[in-house]
Amino acid sequence: MGRKFSLHIAVALTASVLALAAGPSRAAEHVKIGVVRSMGGAPLYVAQDMGFYKEEGLDAQLVWFDAAQPVAVAAASGDIDFGSTGMTAAFLNLAAQGTLKIIGAGTWEHKGFQSIGFMVSNQAYAAGVHSLKDMKGHSVGLTQVGTPLHYNIALALEANAVDLKTVRIVPLQSNPNVASAIKGGQVDAAVQTSANIYPLVERGDAKLLGWASDFKQGQSEATFANTKFANEHPETVKKFLAAFRKAEATWDSGFVDKDGKRVADLPMGKKLMEIASKNLGASPEVLARGIPYYDPQSRVVSDRVALSRIDVNRCVGPRRRAARIRAGRLCGEHKRRAAGHTRQWRKRRFAVPRRERDLAVRISSLPLLSVSGIAPKRGER
16 A cells, blocks of 8 residues: 555656656747738638647737728737738838838738739619729729729729729728628729628629729738737748648649649638638528639749738829829838939830839838748749
């Protein structure tokens, strides 16, 4: 009896010593990630559902927003640590001030994939609005001005020879508000992402006009961090990026073949649509009609970024006036950079489309976080 008791004591002591030697178990680091409820956040959903954050020792919480601009504001205030959404006027302003830093890519406008699109109300369609060429004198609903939604409708109208000044832009602050307005005919058309377009189209509440990728190839979204947080927690940023990149590579494996072409019905694709469905509240079959593109390495390619500008006809003034950005009220240093870039472009006489020359702010003038692994320009996939 005494010998057995002594043996039990010895085992218990040994276990205690081993536990002390191993040290206390480290709890996963809690991080908050801001995202709009759309397919633009798909890699974040995948990383959460497939355990990529946990593998990196992170306890990730997704924080939902109704539009992109509040994500940037929340990141700047420290309410969230990371954001992944469209590059808006608010984001450009805060990035120019050094409050936010780009650390990775987001959604691409890429041929064969669907990210930002345009739809028309049934009432306007019945009245003769059958394409973007018919938009003169009509209204367009979107969440907020100075966003990629605003930027892409401006480019699409320009490509269809419609002056943006002849179209009334109606900011409605949230995706549900835009859906209600297009369904009820309060606006004639709307700009939304695929996850918000197809449920309306499938129910017969609106008609699809086309996609931004028909007119512009490039990145309209980015993944970013609060600069102070990134500087104080570089290892956390690296862990987040490792999980995020793994999720984007997983997404790529579900919809893109080895030659970089869109493929339907790959084995991983069905699982990814189920993950997106759980987060967005739409059926996998509906969501599968609009698949956005993500670079599998989350690379930011500076000359492919489609930056937001509130009005293509106002970003650059008459002949000798310096560029002005009205949407973001950028700081003086950033305005001087923009003006300098614009003067340099105007001196060059090579064949570049006017809408490219007229972009007053390039992504190269914004701060990029060194740990992001920004890659040099690559060719089209």
